[in-house]
Amino acid sequence: MRGFDAIRGQDLPVKILRHYMRSGRVPHALLFTGIEGIGKRTTARLFAMALNCTRSPAGGGTPETAAGDAPCGQCRVCRRIVAGKHPDVIELAPIKGILRIEQIRHLLAGLAMKPFSAPQRVVLIGDAQAMNAAAANALLKMLEEPPEATTLILTAHQRADLLPTIASRCRHLRFSPLASADIVVLLRSALDISDEAAGAVAESAEGSYTRALRLAQAGWLARRDWLLRATGLDQPPTSTPRPLTWALALSAQLAGQKDRIETDFEILKSWIRDLSVWPYLPARIIHRDREATLAHVGATLGAGQLLDLWEVLEKAEKNIAANGNLRLTLDVMTLRMAQVVKGR
Ligand SMILES: [Zn+2]
CATH class of the missing domain: 1.10.8 (Helicase, Ruva Protein; domain 3)
Structure with a gap:
């Protein structure tokens, strides 16, 4: 990790965290919220490193050894934190989807002792919304009587996912979608x-x-390319309609991989969207790596056909989401698609 530069698209929370460090007033409890996969946990780990890096001012280094307030990523402390092996940087995660009271009790017992070596102990509880009520109440005790030199960082999708008594005791930093x-x-x-x-x-x-x-x-890209080939949406419409057997065979293949069906719909819809958007806003297309195909196919399909295709897909997707008969829905969908693109 290369200091805070490794965090992308989260300028505001990073700025606030750096301010805490520079001012020497690090809150006892922080709450990072935002959707999955945008850097909440990575930021928390970097913050733990920055607070304890032996070369940063906060960790006891001198301004000469420090790279500003960012952790060096190379000293023994930084390396142990990255490896998840620092005794004073503790991470808790749900087990089978639940954060249990035993985990919180175990944590509190450990926190009752002095830190092993770190100037600032950091406890990171990821997916804090997974705490059951008993665990949350146990954690509340820690928030009411914060252990010395310890910062608790909770991550969650939204503030409302936590008990108000917990959320209100945390400084809240919002992370944005990237x-x-x-x-x-x-x-x-x-x-x-x-x-x-x-x-x-x-x-x-x-x-x-x-x-x-x-x-x-x-293999999202490979799946997309297969889908486009299989549906014929990577080709200009054929002059003769595709046979019934083609539609039914495609339907069988799609139904055979039921767990992928949601992604399949996303891919097909985004392709239709791109075909519609490409002539007007070429910079806004999703399938940039297939722009040549988009241009080739897009030139042969009318706006009405694209709209029809979109509606066929939407209808099938809704039907499946509502637990309609999968195979029957896909049969109807592929037959209609064949009708729509049978050429003009
Ligand atoms: Zn370091």
Whole structure:
């Protein structure tokens, strides 16, 4: 990690945290909120490093050894925190979706003792909304009588997910969904992926880097390319209508991978959206790495056809979400798609 520069798109919370450090007044409890995968936990770890790095002023270093107020990322303390092995930087996460009272009790017992070595102990509780009522009440005790030299950082999706008695005792910092450009930079530093492909994944990730990474690693691009080929949406309409057997075979393939159906709809809809948007706002398309195909196909489909395709997809998606018969819905969907793109 390279200090706070590693955090992208969260200028305001980072600025506030740096202010706390410089002023030497670090709150006892902080609450980081925002959607999944935008850097809440990474920021919390960096903050823990910055507070304890042996080369930073807060951690006992001198201004000469420090890189401003950012952690060096290289000293023994920083390395142990990155590795999750620092005894005074404690992370708690839900077990099977729940943060239990035993975990909080164990934590409190540890906090009753003095820190091992750190100037500022940091406790990070991720997904704090997963605390059950008993755990939350146990934690409340810690917030009412904060242990010395200890900062508690809770992360959650929204403030309203926590008990008001807990949330009101924390300084609240909001983290924003990431801009696609930031996700692209992060993806490209983590994966071997082209700028355009990273852009396509980022645009589909709804502002979450974790989601983008998951999509990229789950073969999102390959799945998209297969879907476009299988539906024929990467080709101009054929002059003769596609046969009934084509539609039913496609429906069977889609239904056979039920767990992917949600993503499949997202991909198909975003492709139709791109076909509609491309002539007017080429800079706003999602599937940047397939721009040539978009241009080729887009020129042959009318606005009415695109609208019809969109409605066919929407209707099928809603039907499936409402627990309609999957296979039947997909049969109808693929048959209608074949009708819509049978050429003009
Ligand atoms: Zn360091």
